[in-house]
Amino acid sequence: MLEQMRLLIKLQAVDKTVFLLEKEMEEIPRKLEKFAQEEKEAGMEFEKLSTDLARLKGQRKTLEDETETVKLRMRKAESKLMSSTNQREHRAAGAELDEGRDIIKSNEDIILEIMEKQEALEPKAAALEAAFNARRSAHAAAGEELARRQEEALKILREITSNRAETESLVDQVLIREYNFIRSRRQGVGISPVSKGNCGVCHMQIPPQQFNELLRGDKLMHCPSCKRIIYWADNESLHA
Ligand SMILES: [Zn+2]
Incomplete structure (x- = not known):
């Protein structure tokens, strides 16, 4: 009986380690999957804000371009106003200048609103991007560590199980x-x-x-x- 127990104790020492190492290795794909999921979520959050910012930038550019076009038209209307010799032309140029001023004023108001939104969103986007990058590099490091640990675990498993069958055959x-x-x-x-x-x-x-x-x-x-x-x-x- 004693000899049999001695063999079982020997086996158990190996089997407990095998059990723990296998359990640890089973967790690895789940951990990696969790990293990928977290990265995806952080990336999506950042991307959404970036899209919002890009849209605001596009709207602002359109308004600024329109303002430039209107200003150009107004300069022409101004010179017409100076050079016009008849009432009708004079009135038309005057109306064009009034309309231009209205458009510019309206555009400036909207641009101001857009700029305020941009100012509020930009630091958030920068923070999200920094958080995303930090997370990604932390995950990369953790992933490398897991791969190293897996390799180590496999090596230990190979070593400790090499003569397990022989011990088992004696029980x-x-x-x-x-x-x-x-x-x-x-x-x-x-x-x-x-x-x-x-x-x-x-x-x-x-x-x-x-x-x-x-x-x-x-x-x-x-x-x-x-x-x-x-x-x-x-x-x-x-x-x-
Ligand atoms: Zn018990």
């Missing part, structure tokens, strides 16, 4: 099936050391009579609470 078939069954349902842990009368994994107390039996170490026993295979942690011959 009694029934026992190994039971051990594998328990650990597959109990967070990768199928065997638990009992110290000072308590299960080392679930920490529940082992009834005194069972603990006494466990000290003898001559039969297979289970934690009454978590059902893991138990062994007496202070049995020095197990760790020899």
